[in-house]
Amino acid sequence: MRVTTSFPLGTLRDTPSEAEIISHKLLLKGGYIRRINSGIYAYMPIMLRVIEKISNIIEKELNNTNCSKLLLPQxxxxxxxxxxxxxxxxxxxxxxxxxxxxxxxxxxxxAPTHEEVITSIASEIINSYKQLPLCFYQIQTKFRDEIRPRFGLMRSREFIMKDAYSFHSSKKDLSSFYEKMEKAYENIFKNCGLNTVGVDADSGAIGGAASKEFMVTADSGEDSILFTESGSYAANIEKAVSLASKEIPLKKFHDEWIETPNQKSIFDICQNNNLDASQIVKVVIFIAKFEDKSEIPILACIRGDQNINEVKLFNLINKKYNSNLIHLKIVEDNSIINNNTTNFPLGFIGPDINDETIKINSNWEKSWLRIVDYSASSLSIFVSGGNKANFHKVFQTFSFIKEKFLISDIRNAKKGDLINIESNEELKEKRGIEIGHIFQLGQKYSEKLNAKFSDKDGQLKNLWMGCYGIGVTRIAQAAIEQNHDENGISWPIQISPFEILIIPTNLKDPIQKKLTEEIYKEFKSNKIDVLLDDRDDRAGVKFKDADLIGIPFQIIIGRDSINNEVEFFSRSRKSKIKIASKNLLDKFISESKVMYNKNS
RNA sequence: CGGGGCGUGGCGCAGCUUGGUAGCGCGGGUGCUUUGGGAGCACUAGGUCGCAGGUUCGAAUCCUGUCGCCCCGACCA
Structure with a gap:
């Protein structure tokens, strides 16, 4: 391709002010994407080449895993x-x-995702266990009305995704296919030149049993990953389970009541009463809204130095009430409290507050669902709200509380926690960008959509399903997050828009021009992805653009053309060598081979 | 949804406090010079100042409304 005739670059001198993180800035500055609206981007020709390279890598690997490509409606x-x-x-x-x-x-x-459509198709075309397993996939645009689109392609409202859906005759077959997919995913990311880590994950709104996320580690990542140094454990913070640190035992208080005027936060109480946060049980009020419009008030109790994990809490409640929970929200608004409760001193609530505090005319269910985290339930003595304004109380363990409560893990694991009793391994924390996610869905969708097959025993049974996603456009941006320097992008060669860029420094010189054309033709005829910057611009301009757009190798044709010599530049190593033009192709082939093999 | 910020040529911004009919840098075009890390000079094109009302002789500037975008937050110390 020639920059002047068929491949305009569109790089910018200044970065548009909308960009915050480096990969987003570089995509805009390098002319890869243009913003059309909040979370909506145009992929320019140079970007599309990256997307196609990533897609090809995915396609090749999935075809090897016996998946078949199709295209579903949006x-x-x-x-x-x-x-x-x-x-x-x-x-x-x-x-x-x-x-x-x-x-x-x-x-x-x-369509934000395609389980419904594919399952309804599967139910029509799959009749017998003999047809199974089957896996379909597609690569296309998905639409999601994100609460807050941000960071360019990282969280956009329109993005390209590969989604695959597998169908099985048994749970066992599903999990063995799931493992194959896990392997395929590892290959795909390696073949894209990315460093990723697989972590246990929450299966979220998609639902289902086992689920794993693939993360590109980067400081700008939106997710927190907790892991052990040895690699024995890695999980998304939404899912991570750990042992809470030991509490500082509470000395026996002679009084049951502690006067705590205006001390509503854990911090205030600790400061004023010489207590440690681990000696307090905080009670957080949530309201759970269900699909049938019912609303259940929740008292979530956790040790004062720990934090509630809303995802765990959501899943727990969802499971208890058969998956009809739509929304779980913290209640901290006084007017909501006043409208629905009576005698309810917010800031001084204890786990034993009685059900009569819910107003008769409230929409809320008339009893509190009390959920206690293990960190709180294991305390033998603790301080919590006295259910009386400006008073806290000393409790002698939860077993003394007459109200019913549910004990579970609703706590955020955090760095420094031990992973379990037997191990001494501590959790570490890193930020990550989720670029792939695989799920064992089970029979959730086949049940609802009545997707059945005849099994060996002649009985009609629900299909077992798995689903597997990869964020194609997100991979492109995550790769930049992992591969850039102060001058711009430095693509892994596997997903770079071109493998090599030819930069003639002065095309008015007939010798340079002739040599440039010869080299360009030679590379093209050897099926190498080559871009020729044949613009009539100063060398400096072309060098800056070259570094910015980040093609891994550059050939610089200049003064030494007269001796048939050029320079060969490696973008990532920043090394430049002089080389005879007749040796150039061999040099490129050997250098690029090293790069291709480095990660794959 | 809550909080903050910003809308002025393609991009980055100034002007607004104190109203007088729009400016700078980059980019674009033409010409000459230059030519290995975002060149110099000259000329030049390009903007209903987000939109709608209002105040005023006069509004980018003041007032009201509205739309859009960006950032932060949405249990916490």
Whole structure:
């Protein structure tokens, strides 16, 4: 390709002010993407080449894993999503599905994911266990109405994703295929030249049993990963389980009541009463809203120095009430408290506050769902709210509390925690960018959508399913986050828009021009992805652009053309060598081979 | 959703406090010179100052409304 005739670069002198993180800045400055609206981007020709390289790597690996590629519609009828009981959750409230009505008034959603569509197709084409296992995948644009789009392609409202869905006759077959996919994913990311780490993850709104996320580690990542140095454990913070640090034992208080005027926070109470946060049980109030519009008030109790993990709490409640929980929200607004409760001194609530505090005319269920984290339930003596304004109380363990409560893990693991009793290994923390996620869905969707097959025993059974996603555009940006320097991007060669860039410094010189054309032709005829910067610009301009767009190798044609010599520059190593033009192709082949093999 | 910030040529910004009819750098075009790390000089094109009302003789500037974008937060010390 020639820059002047077929491949305009569109690099910018200044970075648009909207960008915050380096990869986003470089994508904009390098002319890879252009913002059309919040979270909506155009992929320019140079970007599309990156996307296609990534797609090809994915395609090759999945085809080797016996997956078949197809293309599904993006406009989904509401009825399909109502069958899986996801329509409400995905459209109402903070739902992320764009939705619309056609001229007949029929409702549609713009696909954020494709379980419904693929499952309904599978139910039609799969009749017998003999056809299984099967796995379909596609690479296409997904739409998600994110609460807050940000960081360019990292969290955009329109993005390219590879999604795959597998179908099985047994749980066992699903989990063995899941393992194959895990392996395929590792290969894909390695073949993209990325360093990734696989972590245990929450399966979130998609639902299902086992689930693993693949993370590119980067400081700008939106997720927290907890892991052990030895690699024995790695999990997303949403999912991570650990042992809370030991509490500082509370000395016996002679008084049951502690006067705590205006001391509503853990910090205030500790400061004023010579207590440690680990000696206090804090009670956080949530309201759980269900699909059938019912609302259950929650008292979540946890040791004062620990934090509640809302994802764990959500999943726990969801499971208890058969998956109809839409929304879980902290209640801290006084007006909500006043409208629904009576005699409820916010800031001084204890785990034993009685059910009569909920007003008769409130929408809320008339008893508190009390959930106690292990960190709190294991305390033999602790301080908590006295259920009386300006008073806290000393409790002698939860077993003395007459109200019913549920004990579970609703705590955020944190760095420094031990992973379990037997091990001395401490958790460390890093930020990560989620670029892939695999799930064992089980039979959740096949049940709801009535997707059955005839098994060996002649019985109709629900299909077992897995689903597997990769953020294609997110990989591109994550790769930059991992591979850049002060001058710009430095692509891994596997996903670079071109393998090599030819920079003639002065095309008015007929000798340089002739040599440039010869080299360009030679590379092209050897099927090498080569870009020729044939612009009539000063050398400095081309060098700056070259470093910015980050193609891994540059050939600089200049003064030494007269001796048939050029320079060969490695972007990542920043090393420049002089070389005879006849040896150039061999040099490139051997150098690029090293680079291709380094990560794959 | 809550809080903060910002909307002025393609990009980055100034001007707004104290109203007088829009400016700088980069980028674009033309010409000459230059030519190995974002060249110099000269000329030049390009903006209903986000939008709508209002105040005023006069509004980018003041007032009201509205739309959009960006950032932070959404149990916490």
């Amino acid at each position: 406009l989904h009828p509401a009825e399909l999503w109502k069958k899986s009981e996801r329509w409400e959750g995905y459209t109402a409230g903070e739902g992320i599905m764009f939705n619309l009505k056609d001229r007949q008034g029929k409702e549609f959603g713009l």
